[in-house]
Amino acid sequence: MRTLNQWGHQFSGSVFPGIGTALKRRRTLNDQYVDSRYPLSELTAKALAAAHEVHRVLGPGFEEIIYQRALAKEFPAHGVECAREVWIDVMYKGEKVGRKRVDFVVGDDSGDVMIEIKAKAALEAVDFVQALSYLRASGYKVGLLINFGGKRLEVRRLVN
Structure with a gap:
């Protein structure tokens, strides 16, 4: 049903035309983050839906x-298999020189994605460098750096 607002413009049930429908669609679709330009986009979309x-x-x-534990419970609800606190070997010229632990590795039939979690006011350059180093050391092609500490969820998609 179309009605007129105070300026005589038509709208359909929302003070801001189109917003109500967009918000409903956004809440119901897990694939809002799917972008075919990115590798493993469907898997990262599911992981991001769980994070949100x-x-x-x-x-x-x-x-x-706290966020790690909650994500470990939320990933399966979004059809994402996950392994928490996965050890990766750090190699130097073919020799193992250390080990590091990544927060999550999530996967499906299309591949695996490394996820590093932060809980700070805002991501810093050092967080990005650390996550990228872990991604390179792990051999995974795609990673997500997710910060839960801000008012809005902050996400960086990493590609190796």
Whole structure:
């Protein structure tokens, strides 16, 4: 049903035309982050939908471990298999020189994605460099750096 607002413009049920439908669609579709330009886009879309749900429910202000535990519970609800705190070997000229632990490796039939979690006011350059180094050391092609500490979820997609 179309009605007129105070300026005589038609709209359909929302004060801002189109917004109500867009918000409903955004809440119901897991594939809002699917972008065929990016590798493993469908898998990262599911992982990001899970992360957004965790941030929506918990909000900012908790330690990383709280978000990790919540994500471990949310990933399966979005059809994402996950392994938490996965060790990766750091190699130097073909020899192992150390080990590091990444927060998550999620996967499906299309491949695996490394996920590094932060819980700080804003991501810094050092966080990006660390996540990229972990991605290169791990051998995975795609990674996500996700920060739960801000008012809005902050995400960086990494490609190796």
